[in-house]
Amino acid sequence: MPDYQLHTLPNGIRIIHKQVTHTKIAHSGFMLDIGSRDEKPEELGIAHFWEHMAFKGTKKRKSFHILNRLETVGGELNAYTTKEKLCFYASVLDNHFEKAFDLLTDITFNSVFPGKEIEKERGVILEEMAMYLDTPEDAVIDEFDNVIFGNHSLGNNILGTRESVSGFKKADFLKFIQDNMSTNRLVFCSVSNLPFDKVLKLSQKYLAPLPRIESSRERQPFSQYQPNRVNLEKPITQAHCMIGCPAYALADEKRIPFFMLSNILGGPGMNSRLNLAVREKHGLVYTIDANYTTYIDTGLFGIYFGTEKKQLNRTTSLVLKELKILREKPLGTVQLHTAKEQLMGQLAMAEESNIGLMMMLGKSILDLDKVETLNEIFDQIRGITAKQLQDIANEVLHEDNLSYLNYIPANN
Numbered sequence: 001m002p003d004y005q006l007h008t009l010p011n012g013i014r015i016i017h018k019q020v021t022h023t024k025i026a027h028s029g030f031m032l033d034i035g036s037r038d039e040k041p042e043e044l045g046i047a048h049f050w051e052h053m054a055f056k057g058t059k060k061r062k063s064f065h066i067l068n069r070l071e072t073v074g075g076e077l078n079a080y081t082t083k084e085k086l087c088f089y090a091s092v093l094d095n096h097f098e099k100a101f102d103l104l105t106d107i108t109f110n111s112v113f114p115g116k117e118i119e120k121e122r123g124v125i126l127e128e129m130a131m132y133l134d135t136p137e138d139a140v141i142d143e144f145d146n147v148i149f150g151n152h153s154l155g156n157n158i159l160g161t162r163e164s165v166s167g168f169k170k171a172d173f174l175k176f177i178q179d180n181m182s183t184n185r186l187v188f189c190s191v192s193n194l195p196f197d198k199v200l201k202l203s204q205k206y207l208a209p210l211p212r213i214e215s216s217r218e219r220q221p222f223s224q225y226q227p228n229r230v231n232l233e234k235p236i237t238q239a240h241c242m243i244g245c246p247a248y249a250l251a252d253e254k255r256i257p258f259f260m261l262s263n264i265l266g267g268p269g270m271n272s273r274l275n276l277a278v279r280e281k282h283g284l285v286y287t288i289d290a291n292y293t294t295y296i297d298t299g300l301f302g303i304y305f306g307t308e309k310k311q312l313n314r315t316t317s318l319v320l321k322e323l324k325i326l327r328e329k330p331l332g333t334v335q336l337h338t339a340k341e342q343l344m345g346q347l348a349m350a351e352e353s354n355i356g357l358m359m360m361l362g363k364s365i366l367d368l369d370k371v372e373t374l375n376e377i378f379d380q381i382r383g384i385t386a387k388q389l390q391d392i393a394n395e396v397l398h399e400d401n402l403s404y405l406n407y408i409p410a411n412n
């Protein structure tokens with residue numbers, strides 16, 4: 001039996017809810033299957049710009065009323081954009097859940113994109129770009145997408161470019177929404193102590209009257225990866241490096257084993273192999289980690305570290321040495337057991353976050369049309385073998401398959 005409840009309205013909108021009786025906070029949001037990879041070349045950054053504009057006016061609310069609606073009762077309203085998703089969400093005391101439901105529906109479906117607000121928010125986003133460019137540890141991670149995916153839309157920066165953001169008008173937002181929104185590709189997700197009947201009653205009130213919306217959008221799959229090496233001089237004091245390659249897609253059966261391999265290599269634990277080998281043993285970095293991001297048709301594996309310019313080659317060699325060990329030496333019985341227990345513990349703690357759980361429910365329904373329970377994921381983890389991990393390391397993490405992006409301090 002699933003520990004969540006799901007209902008589909010006649011217009012295609014799905015409602016997913018998990019009741020958590022020990023909380024007074026209601027988390028809810030709309031998860032839309034729209035992201036920056038859906039932008040055409042002239043639309044770069046428009047999904048993220050839409051995220052900002054959703055708070056700037058609807059058919060019945062001015063910007064002030066949107067921002068004030070939940071904050072006056074201690075709630076929070078927020079949004080985010082990724083390569084494949086756009087999410088508008090809120091957190092409130094349970095007795096204000098209907099206020100949040102009403103407001104989220106309004107900003108998701110009834111934004112009017114006032115011209116004056118577009119001009120003001122354009123300036124805000126350009127400042128966001130400048131702030132991002134002044135943070136090389138963030139910029140190098142985002143720019144690495146372009147190194148891996150090249151001219152494919154997955155390689156585009158979510159923020160867009162100064163040129164594209166400077167040109168958007170109201171008609172551009174309306175066209176992007178028309179081209180990409182479908183009611184059967186969005187989900188209202190909810191985690192609270194409220195019974196599902198209450199959530200359904202409100203969905204009948206606010207969502208059922210909405211017309212069915214369909215678009216003919218088709219995502220272009222990524223293919224034809226070529227390893228690449230890029231060195232860029234920057235006005236910085238520390239070298240920043242990304243090393244990685246494409247990896248398994250979201251529904252691939254090797255996804256969980258590879259996630260575990262990434263966790264062993266550079267997960268959040270201080271005992272990750274990269275942290276022990278590069279920071280603890282040699283003191284060459286403050287931060288070093290590995291991340292694995294999945295998409296519908298591909299994935300992205302990346303290792304990030306920052307170090308002194310003169311230590312860049314040595315640090316890179318140590319990273320490659322750890323990858324070689326994973327390829328050539330299978331985990332011992334104790335190592336494998338420890339890695340499994342560590343990953344299961346991390347996943348269980350992540351599910352303690354109800355707001356993160358709410359977002360995971362919506363994304364899982366959109367991407368997989370189901371939600372894997374924690375026990376189901378644990379069963380997959382328990383079944384992983386040392387040989388399976390070694391085979392995957394040889395398949396993905398071979399040196400000839402890797403790409404590099406180095407930010408190198410200029411004149412330093």
